Amino acid sequence: MTASGTSDRGIPRTGTVAVVGTGTMGQGIAQVALIAGHPVRLYDAAPGRAAQAADAIAARLDRLVAKGSLAAADRDAALGRLAAVDRLADLADTELAIEAILEELGAKQQLFTALETVVSDHCLLATNTSSLSVTAVAGALRRPGRLVGLHFFNPAPVLPLVEVVRGFATDRAAADRAYETVAAWGKTPVRCADTPGFIVNRIARPFYAEAFRVYEEGGAEPATIDAVLRESGGFRMGPFELTDLIGQDVNEAVTRSVWESLFHDPKFTPSLAQRRLVDAGLHGRKTGRGWYDHADGAPHPRPHTADPCDAPAKIALRGDLGPAAGLVPLIEEAGITLVREPVAEAGPGGFLALPDGTRLSLTDGSAATTDPFAPGIRFDLALDYRTATRIALAPSATADPLATAAATGLFQALGKQVSVVEDLPGMIVARTVAMLVDFAADAVARGVASAGDIDTAMRTGVNYPRGPLHWGDQLGAGWVRDVLKNLHDACPTGRYAPSQALIRRAATEGKLL
Numbered sequence: 052m053t054a055s056g057t058s059d060r061g062i063p064r065t066g067t068v069a070v071v072g073t074g075t076m077g078q079g080i081a082q083v084a085l086i087a088g089h090p091v092r093l094y095d096a097a098p099g100r101a102a103q104a105a106d107a108i109a110a111r112l113d114r115l116v117a118k119g120s121l122a123a124a125d126r127d128a129a130l131g132r133l134a135a136v137d138r139l140a141d142l143a144d145t146e147l148a149i150e151a152i153l154e155e156l157g158a159k160q161q162l163f164t165a166l167e168t169v170v171s172d173h174c175l176l177a178t179n180t181s182s183l184s185v186t187a188v189a190g191a192l193r194r195p196g197r198l199v200g201l202h203f204f205n206p207a208p209v210l211p212l213v214e215v216v217r218g219f220a221t222d223r224a225a226a227d228r229a230y231e232t233v234a235a236w237g238k239t240p241v242r243c244a245d246t247p248g249f250i251v252n253r254i255a256r257p258f259y260a261e262a263f264r265v266y267e268e269g270g271a272e273p274a275t276i277d278a279v280l281r282e283s284g285g286f287r288m289g290p291f292e293l294t295d296l297i298g299q300d301v302n303e304a305v306t307r308s309v310w311e312s313l314f315h316d317p318k319f320t321p322s323l324a325q326r327r328l329v330d331a332g333l334h335g336r337k338t339g340r341g342w343y344d345h346a347d348g349a350p351h352p353r354p355h356t357a358d359p360c361d362a363p364a365k366i367a368l369r370g371d372l373g374p375a376a377g378l379v380p381l382i383e384e385a386g387i388t389l390v391r392e393p394v395a396e397a398g399p400g401g402f403l404a405l406p407d408g409t410r411l412s413l414t415d416g417s418a419a420t421t422d423p424f425a426p427g428i429r430f431d432l433a434l435d436y437r438t439a440t441r442i443a444l445a446p447s448a449t450a451d452p453l454a455t456a457a458a459t460g461l462f463q464a465l466g467k468q469v470s471v472v473e474d475l476p477g478m479i480v481a482r483t484v485a486m487l488v489d490f491a492a493d494a495v496a497r498g499v500a501s502a503g504d505i506d507t508a509m510r511t512g513v514n515y516p517r518g519p520l521h522w523g524d525q526l527g528a529g530w531v532r533d534v535l536k537n538l539h540d541a542c543p544t545g546r547y548a549p550s551q552a553l554i555r556r557a558a559t560e561g562k563l564l
Contacts, residue, residue, distance in 0.1 A: 060224070061231035062175065064088045066146035071095070071139075071162060073104030076179060077151035079207030081133070082108050084149075086121075086208075087236040090132040092142055096152075101135035108133065111208075139169050147232065149201060151179045159183065160191040167192055175228055177201040181252065182308045185218035185245040196222035199229045202249055203238075204512055211239040212512040218245045239511050241504035247312035250500050250508040252305050254519065256319055257486030259302065262290040262479070263322035270475040271355065271443075273342045278354035279470055282441035284480040285434030285516035291342040295335035299328045299342075317545040318490070354441075357469040360460035363406050367392050370401025374526050375413040377436040378403075378465070385464045402427075403461075409454035411461070414478045416485070416537030416547075419447035426450040428458045429474070432481040432526075434516050442467045445474040476541040477534060485534040487515075488523035489553050492563055495520070496552035502564045520564040523553075532557040 062068070068084040070077050073095040085091045085108070093101040109130055115121035142148060148166055152158055163176055170176075176198040178188050189195035200216025213233045217226040226242065233240040243250045262276045271279070277289020294302045303325050310319040328334070328341055335341030343351060365388040372378060382389050392404075402412035410427040419429045426449040433439040442462045446455045459469045472478065477485065491509070495502050506518020523531055532554060538547035549557075556563055 060228050061235050062089070062147045062228065064235075065090075067092060067144060069094060069142040069145040069148040071142075071148060071150045071166070072152035073101050074151065076203065076205055076207060077149075078104050078108055078111075079205065080149055080151060080179065080203055082111060082208045083203075083236055083238070084147075085129045085133055086125075088132075091134070092145065093133070093135045094137075094139060094142060098137075101137070105133055105135040139165055142166070143169050143171075145170055145174055147175045147177065147229075149177045149179060154180060154182055156183050156187055159188045163188065163198065164191050167194065172197075175199070175225055175232075177229060179203055181249075182305060184247075184312075185216045186220060189218050189220055195220040197225045199226050200245065200249070201229055201233065204251075210512070211237075212251070212508060213238045213240045214249045214251065214508065214512075215240045215242050216245050216249055217242065221245075239507065241500060241508045243500040243504065243508075244498055246494075246497070246499050248305070248309040250494070250505055251512040253309060253499065254487065254490045254494060254505065254509060255513055256306060256309060257483055257490060258286070258513075259290045259294060259306065259325075260320070260322060261477075261483045261486055263324055265472075265475060265479055265482075266291075267322065267324050268475055269473055271470070271472040271479070272352065274352040275354040275443075275470050275472065276479055278441055279431065279443045279472075279479045280483065282468070283431055283433045283439045283443065284483065285439075287514045287516075294325070295341035295343055295345065297335070298337055299325060299334045301334075303329050318486075320546065355470050355472075356441075357444075357459045357463075357471055359463060360456040362387060362460035362464035363457045364388060365390065365406065366411075366461065367404040368401070369393075369404055372401045372403075372413060373530055374432060375430070375436060381437060381465045382461070387461070387464060405454050405457050405461075407451065407454055407457070409450060409458075411458050414445070414476075414481045414534075416477045416481065416534035417541060418474045418476045419445055420449070420474050421541075422447065426454070428455060429478060430458070430462070431478040432484060434480075436465075440466075440468060441470060443470045443472050443479055445472050445478055447474055477538050481534055482538060482547075484519075484522060484526070485531045485538070486547070487519040488526070488531045488563070489535060489550050491519040492523065492528075492552040492556060493550035495563075496550070506564060518564070523563040528553060528556040528560055528563060 067090040069092045070081040071094050073093050081091050095101040112126045116123050116126050185200040189198040202214040204210040215230045230240045273291035277291050280286045280289045306321045333340045336345045367390045369392045402410040414429040419427045425447045429445045431443040462469050491505050502520045506520050509515045532549045535547050535549040
């Protein structure tokens, strides 16, 4: 680190940062640079907009002082470094210019072409685009090597992640300089190649898409799917409530953009149900209704939760439960007699045998109804079976209701609420996590980003309970591959075909991370 507080390769703390485009994201980025100690200049093509943004930033800093998060003296010093300017020419001596204007390629190219005639050759140029190609934005420049993507997440002052995107023509030195600068600002930078969706918006697609597909296929209602992914999968929010927060129009546009940029790859196919919401103007909280009704006083739908049932006094364990092995001590702690039977009698895969002989097994990506040992009941994957508060069950079409009641009572005895859902391949959590793992493994193989940066991005950018590659290592690459192969057999569109990267890992059970 230098005396100015940045690394030798970053922008010095005394270097001026320009932010062009002063909407919510531009203001947030400007605030981050300002708090880090830089002089900051705001420019907006709309007359008076930059001055309004400076006033808004000042009000934000006042609120931080009122909450005790910022010293009054630091606020005063920061505001002394903030200036709104009316002309691009006023940015001539900046060392870093960050663009946060509308997501339109032509507009961005025009802006950077104009900036290039104003700033010095040493000035680093950055676009905050979340959906456009950094390579394409730089394509109109005389010196495209100095343009890099700096994708901040909203709200920029709060969320730590910044994707540092290196376009096809971006100089490594420029990407390193941007990375070191962002790190000096106290953010968590990750490096990634210029690919549709970058890291987060590429790898997160299955989190939404699989939930929407379960809903479209009649597997469960949104409130139940959200609850299962939260309370069993460990995700902070379910995909239906999260997209209502983000905005259905925004989330669907990102999905469509990635799908179209990847030449309609079936793995990224958008949801028809979500498209209908967008067409109807039901964009979520901002319009008062999306998947849920957000009007004042509107009741929030409750997830399907089974009524109390009696737990069996005794069950048998045949074989190894694999990723669900954590259930074994829970069953014993609950006082239920567990009889371990020889593995040789277990058949393919391990399972719990209910008193009437019905097989209760972790979903393997196939439907319980297609199991040759049916009638049976599947249960879903959990992040941690000890801490999970809800478990989903999917009985086969021929399962005895009394067996379903016994399975329900078993999990209730372990302290879990139970949601009985339709018998769909892969259920809810398992198919979602398997797809996330596969997308992440494929991204590493394609050079999108390193395994470590992908896991960091998914934990810090969208608050996943585990990085997908770390999660895949815990589940086992072979288990993930088999879940996807069974899903692919049930739905042979290419959507669930495991990637070659995952297949290679599973063949040797090599680590994904």
